[in-house]
Amino acid sequence: MATIDRTELKAKLDAGADIRLVMSLQRWAFEALHIPGSLHFDTPEDLLAALDEDDEIIVYCSDPACVGSRFAYTKLVDSGFTNVRRYAGGLSDWEAAGYPLEGTAARS
Secondary structure (H helix, E strand, O other), X not given: OOEOOHHHHHHHHHOOOOEEEEEOOOHHHHHXXXXXXXXXXXXXXXXXXXXXXXXXXXXXXXXXOOOHHHHHHHHHHHOOOOOEEEEOOHHHHHHHOOOOOEOOOOOO
């Protein structure tokens, strides 16, 4: 499983890189808290239909133990997507670094 760490992800976001950052938790969790610029899809079928096989895709969820991003990663790769990575640290790692978050539960 190809991965990306928070330093590289933050640099990509700060540079405005053309990536598809996908949060792979339920909609209520996405609405509560997510990394700015993130996308969310309600079903695996929606995920596959919305992305192009050549897109640079980074999936994440809550923390290293969360299986949502593992599932999304595997689904994408098994479906022919070739440029997929997992941000294993997820929301907990991002928040621990003090990086910005969006959503109804985000601190102002």
